[in-house]
Amino acid sequence: MMKENKSxxxxxxxxxxxxxxxxxxxxELNCQFCGKRFNSNIFCEAGHYICDSCHSKxxxxxxxxxxxxxxxxxxxxxxxxxxxxxxxxxxxxxxHVLTPAVILTSLKNNNIKKPDGNDITIFxxxxxxxxxxxxxxxWCGFYGSCGAGIGSGVAISIFTGATPSTDYPRTxxxxxxxxxxxxxxxxxxxxxxxxxxxxILEALNFLKEKFNIKLPYICKKCYFSxxxxxxxxxxxxxx
Numbered sequence: 001m002m003k004e005n006k007s008x009x010x011x012x013x014x015x016x017x018x019x020x021x022x023x024x025x026x027x028e029l030n031c032q033f034c035g036k037r038f039n040s041n042i043f044c045e046a047g048h049y050i051c052d053s054c055h056s057k058x059x060x061x062x063x064x065x066x067x068x069x070x071x072x073x074x075x076x077x078x079x080x081x082x083x084x085x086x087x088x089x090x091x092x093x094x095x096h097v098l099t100p101a102v103i104l105t106s107l108k109n110n111n112i113k114k115p116d117g118n119d120i121t122i123f124x125x126x127x128x129x130x131x132x133x134x135x136x137x138x139w140c141g142f143y144g145s146c147g148a149g150i151g152s153g154v155a156i157s158i159f160t161g162a163t164p165s166t167d168y169p170r171t172x173x174x175x176x177x178x179x180x181x182x183x184x185x186x187x188x189x190x191x192x193x194x195x196x197x198x199x200i201l202e203a204l205n206f207l208k209e210k211f212n213i214k215l216p217y218i219c220k221k222c223y224f225s226x227x228x229x230x231x232x233x234x235x236x237x238x239x
Contacts, residue, residue: 008230010044011089017044019138042138052136058087059094060133067105067125074217075106075200083193083224090228093137095192096147099199100128100155107159107207110215114159124158131157140195145177146184148195152203153177176206188232193224197238 008017012032020026020041029049030037036051043049062085072078079102082088108120132151140146156162156176162169180199188194197219207213222238225231233239 008091010046010048011050012048013044013046015044015046015048017042019141041142052093055089055092055137056094056097056133059085059089059092060097060129062087063094063098063101064126064129067101068122070105071109073106073109073215075102075204075215076197076217076219078102078105079196079200080220080223083196090224091190091192093133093135093139093147095196096135096139096151097129097132099148099151099196099203100132100158101125102196103152103155103200103203104128104158106215106217107213112213112215114161115211116161120159128154128158140184140190146181146190146195146199148192148199149180149184150177152180152199152206155203156206172210176203179206186237188235189230191228191230191232191236193222193228194236194238197222 009015010017026039026041027043028037028039029043029047031051031054032048033050033054038049038051040049063082066082070078072081079098082098082102088094104120104125108125113119131154132147135147135150153173153176157169157173160169160172162173164170180202183198183202184195201219204215204217207215219238222236225233225239231239
């Protein structure tokens with residue numbers, strides 16, 4: 001049996017999205033945009049399907065362009081500027097990419113150097129985008145690891161130069177992801193905007209504790225509750 005979330009809507013026809021949870025729920029479907037065939041457990045009741053690459057293509061280009069050109073130092077302000085773009089969706093895997101890109105861009109714009117003394121570069125931000133782009137949609141529910149939370153770990157990995165062979169930097173990257181995920185696991189309906197904000201805030205706390213880095217920021221009320229029909233309102237910590 002398939003589970004439906006009645007407030008999830010197909011971006012093509014507006015009908016309900018279906019989230020399969022068993023082997024027999026998967027279907028071979030062609031992406032409505034690129035035409036490539038995928039085996040997916042997320043599609044609408046009319047059979048429409050959009051692959052993660054096509055779902056994220058526009059927004060990811062937006063993230064890269066804005067982060068490359070902006071002088072904004074406040075990570076929350078930068079995240080809101082990007083998420084307010086008309087091509088940026090309420091939900092989607094582009095939020096996995098947004099988190100590390102915003103964190104690293106804010107560090108760069110505040111002239112914060114890496115622990116090894118090197119500058120944070122546009123290459124670092126693009127590398128974060130490349131890595132986080134590999135995290136598929138629906139990861140929070142199907143794998144127990146929200147992509148925005150993983151994105152904060154990506155940011156710390158690049159900041160510290162972590163690899164699978166490093167000891168302390170690898171530990172820090174995993175600690176960062178763990179801390180973000182612990183905040184995201186809040187017994188509420190999933191919300192990509194909330195996950196991004198919680199992950200950024202936890203990354204700021206982490207940078208202060210581990211590296212004595214204090215970035216200036218103002219975390220204002222959420223701008224997106226009016227366009228999110230699944231908003232938890234007063235139950236949400238960022239409402």
